[in-house]
Structure formats: C-alpha cells, structure tokens
Amino acid sequence: MTYENQSFNFDEALKQLQSGKNLLGTDGILTPLIKQLTEAALQAEIEHSLSTTSIDTRKNGYTRKTVKSTSGQFELKTPRDRSGAFEPQLIKKNQTKLSEDVDNKILSLFALGMSYRDIQKHVAELYGLEISDGAITNITDKLLPELKAWQQRPLEALYPFVWLDAIHYK
Secondary structure, three states: OOOOOOOOHHHHHHHHHOOOOOOOOOOOHHHHHHHHHHHHHHHHHHHHHHHHOOOOOOEEEEEEEEEEEEEEEEEEEEEEEEOOOOOOOOOOOOOOOOOOOHHHHHHHHOOOOOOOHHHHHHHHHHOOOOOOHHHHHHHHHHHHHHHHHHHHHOOOOOOOOOOOOOOOOO
C-alpha cells in the first residue's frame, strides 16, 4: 500500500487501532505518519541547504524511492535541486532503509546460525518486509572482516582450565 498525498488522521488511526489493525508492519497505522514526518524533515533539509549554499540553484522536484522501515515500507518523495548538490542527511542517496534496526536484526539472526530462508521469514513476520537473498548477503558481508580479525587474533601462550569428574552413589 502506498500513502500518496495522505496526511495522518489521528481519529481514523484510533478507529483502526480499536478495530484490531496492526500499529506497525505492512499497512500499519503509523506508516503514513512516519512517511509524512520523514518527508517534512527532508523538505526542511533542502530549505536549509538552499539558504546556506553559495551555488546558484533552486528546487527541482522530487525523486521517488521505496523506503523500508521497522513500521513497514512506503514510497518517499526526496526533494532535489537543479545542480544536484543537495545531499540529504536523514535518508542519503541510494539508501533504502530508514534505520539500521533491520540490518542489526539480520546480523544478529545470522550470528545465531539461522539460514537465509529463516531470516527472510523472521524479518517478514516482524517488520512486514520482503528481503532478498542478495540483500541479506550484503548485510552479512559486514561481519566478514570482524570474523577474519577474530580468527587471526593472537592467542595466549597458556590457557588454564579445570576438569572435574565425579561419580555419585546413593
């Protein structure tokens, strides 16, 4: 579901919540509010950027992209300028996730030994997001340098341990 030109209606959200609709996830009640707040923040960013830049430029419409968040996914209109100098900070160019929460969840599930298919099912259940194998691979590849460093760490010369063995008779 896309939330095109739709402002958040608190009364309608309350009715939906009372009728049992989910607060978060796919088609969640809060998704239009998050979309609206994100677009307002991006609009403020470009206004600030245009007022402080020395380049002679002005607004030049919007770029649309689908953004995934912990509350569902939505189509976001990112403002742009004529010169292409505007770099949004809230959601950077080519960024498709609103926060790193999804990435962190995928990394923790991968670290626990879950398969890609199980991770996909779990993320779809938690956040209502469809994640491809390629996306999971890109996210889990962030762990590889840390794993290599851990495998190649210097070991201590001596590791003391205690072994206890016992037989218990009644």
